Structure formats: structure tokens, C-alpha cells
Amino acid sequence: MPCFNEEDTIPIFFKVIEKIVKSMKNINTEYWFIDDGSSDHTLTAIHKLNADYPDVVHFISFSRNFGKESALYAGLKAATGDYVVVMDVDLQDPPELLPKMYDYLASGEFDCVGTRRTNRDGEPPIRSFFADQFYRLINSISSTNIVNGARDYRMMTRQMVDAIMSMTEYNRFSKGIFSWVGFKTKFIEYHNVERVAGNTSWSFWKLFKYSIDGIMDFSDMPLSIASWTGILSFITALLGLVFIIVRAITVPNSSVSGWASLVCIMLLIGGLQLLCLGIVGKYIGKIYLQSKNRPIYIVKEKK
Structure with missing residues (x-):
């Protein structure tokens, strides 16, 4: 008990x-x-x-x-x-x-x-x-x-x-x-x-x-989620890059505007990166604690 x-x-x-x-x-x-x-x-x-x-x-x-x-x-x-x-x-x-x-x-x-x-x-x-x-x-x-x-x-x-x-x-x-x-x-x-x-x-x-x-x-599913998040972010960024290049070629006078939306996207990607690092860090932290070989508990009195 x-x-x-x-x-x-x-x-x-x-x-x-x-x-x-x-x-x-x-x-x-x-x-x-x-x-x-x-x-x-x-x-x-x-x-x-x-x-x-x-x-x-x-x-x-x-x-x-x-x-x-x-x-x-x-x-x-x-x-x-x-x-x-x-x-x-x-x-x-x-x-x-x-x-x-x-x-x-x-x-x-x-x-x-x-x-x-x-x-x-x-x-x-x-x-x-x-x-x-x-x-x-x-x-x-x-x-x-x-x-x-x-x-x-x-x-x-x-x-x-x-x-x-x-x-x-x-x-x-x-x-x-x-x-x-x-x-x-x-x-x-x-x-x-x-x-x-x-x-x-x-x-x-x-x-x-x-x-x-x-x-x-x-x-270990959270680690898989972190990996898939990274892959999804990469694919999204690649598609965005292709869209920008195609638009620049087809619409010569197009200009990039909207710094607020750009900042939001940067913060979103940065947040996803930190989330993935946090998930990996949580697992590494558990490995770190296990590697110390500390006792699970310390007895003060037993009878």
C-alpha cells in the first residue's frame, strides 16, 4: 500500500x-x-x-x-x-x-x-x-x-x-x-x-x-510524429519555393509583400522545430536518468 x-x-x-x-x-x-x-x-x-x-x-x-x-x-x-x-x-x-x-x-x-x-x-x-x-x-x-x-x-x-x-x-x-x-x-x-x-x-x-x-x-510514436512533421514542413517549403519561382517567371512584375504573414510562417516553422526537439529531448532525458543508475528510492526506515 x-x-x-x-x-x-x-x-x-x-x-x-x-x-x-x-x-x-x-x-x-x-x-x-x-x-x-x-x-x-x-x-x-x-x-x-x-x-x-x-x-x-x-x-x-x-x-x-x-x-x-x-x-x-x-x-x-x-x-x-x-x-x-x-x-x-x-x-x-x-x-x-x-x-x-x-x-x-x-x-x-x-x-x-x-x-x-x-x-x-x-x-x-x-x-x-x-x-x-x-x-x-x-x-x-x-x-x-x-x-x-x-x-x-x-x-x-x-x-x-x-x-x-x-x-x-x-x-x-x-x-x-x-x-x-x-x-x-x-x-x-x-x-x-x-x-x-x-x-x-x-x-x-x-x-x-x-x-x-x-x-x-x-x-516511440512521438519520435515518429516529430520525423513526419519535419518531412511535411520540408515538402511544404519545397512546394512554396516552386510556386514562387513559377510565379516570378510567368508574372514578371509580381512582388513579394506581406511581411506579417512571412513572420508568422517563420514562427510556425520555428515552433515546429522546437516541438520536435522537445520530443527528442524528452526521450534523451529519460536515457540520461537511466544511465545515472540512481536508486529508484532511498529507505530512511524499515521494519
Whole structure:
């Protein structure tokens, strides 16, 4: 469970999950709370649970905020169970689905049971619109299919978790990684659930940047767009040059006028060049960060 400023939700979450887990027969569980550099009393709430249930509740506390992807990676690395569940502590991931998820995996037919929301009730319409467009876009330009509405909330076999952990890339997009490693996955649908307490830390701008990272991590189409933009600009300029030469020959007294339009065209071409450079630079930046071999996260406290 990745946690960032979730001091109000952690006690509620643990109480609800424990009730459901205890109703499942022949199940031994461990909890790994990953404190992603929270600025509130999240770590204090985790400390209290760890003191009350030292053999069951464990935690990792980062030295600063490294992001949810780093927290997910740390949790998967620490988990030792035959089946591993990833979920948020705000109870937007319905815990009552856990028994059904376990039954599917225990049958041996599936390697992973994921979840997807069938609606986005309670979210701002603009966020829902762009979320739908993101899934439509990334699935059209990437060979890795990402189910629309899929959540990180899922139960996986040890084999699948080990496959995910073998991918030690610095720039991580878990939804894509879960799909890329393969394995047979069953999705359970549910209606959107509001947070039980607190406020989300995901702003529209953070989600937008996260979606851009996801697209670039699993598709090189933006590089192709940059290349085709350059080719299109070259062809357009060549046709314009031919038109100017032909007009100069056929209409001797023709004069070139309209410096404002000329400036606009120069700015347009310059803008396209900068856009293409920015796309290439984004990919080079990811290569640069990967080449540094920096750790994905730094642990301040673990228990």
C-alpha cells in the first residue's frame, strides 16, 4: 500500500481489511505500508499499527517523496507472499473484492486478477474526459494494451511479481508494466468509490505529466510524429519555393509583400522545430536518468 499524506485513512483501512481477511480461510497475511515521504502524520499512524501488530504490519519509509511508482516497486520488492495485492489505503479500491480475487487465482486458471472502474462518478468531467482520451491514444500507438479504467489494484501470483521485479527501469509506469509482462489476467469491474477520508494528492497537472510519461515509456510514436512533421514542413517549403519561382517567371512584375504573414510562417516553422526537439529531448532525458543508475528510492526506515 503506497501512502502519501494518508494519516486519516490508514486506521480505517486496516480495520476494514482485517475484517475481510479474517473471513477468508487458511490465509496468512502481511501488510507492507510504503510511506512515500509524507508531510503529515502518516508515519506515526503506521508506527502505531506496527507496534500493535508487529508480526503482521511492516513498513518502509522513504527519505523523501519519490512518487507512487517508486512506492509500488518498493512494496512489491518487500512482499514475500505467494500472492501479492497492490491497493490504495483510501478504500477507493473495494476490499470486498479480495475473496473473489483470491478464488480466481487459487483455481490456477489466472496469474493476475485486476480491477477496472466502469464509471468515474464523483470525478470532475474534464478529468474523466482526458482520462478516456489517454487510454484511447496510448492503445492506438502502443503494442502494449492498457485496459481503460484499469486500476493498480490487483492480486498477482509470485511468478508474475518476480517478472515485474526483473524490470528495474528508472522510469516506471506500472499499468503498462503489468500488461507488458504478460500472464493471464482476469478483470473484475466495479463502480467508482469515493475516498473514505482525506483528499487526493493527484492534481490534474500531475495526472497529465504521468500520462505523458506512460506514453513515452511504452511507445516511440512521438519520435515518429516529430520525423513526419519535419518531412511535411520540408515538402511544404519545397512546394512554396516552386510556386514562387513559377510565379516570378510567368508574372514578371509580381512582388513579394506581406511581411506579417512571412513572420508568422517563420514562427510556425520555428515552433515546429522546437516541438520536435522537445520530443527528442524528452526521450534523451529519460536515457540520461537511466544511465545515472540512481536508486529508484532511498529507505530512511524499515521494519
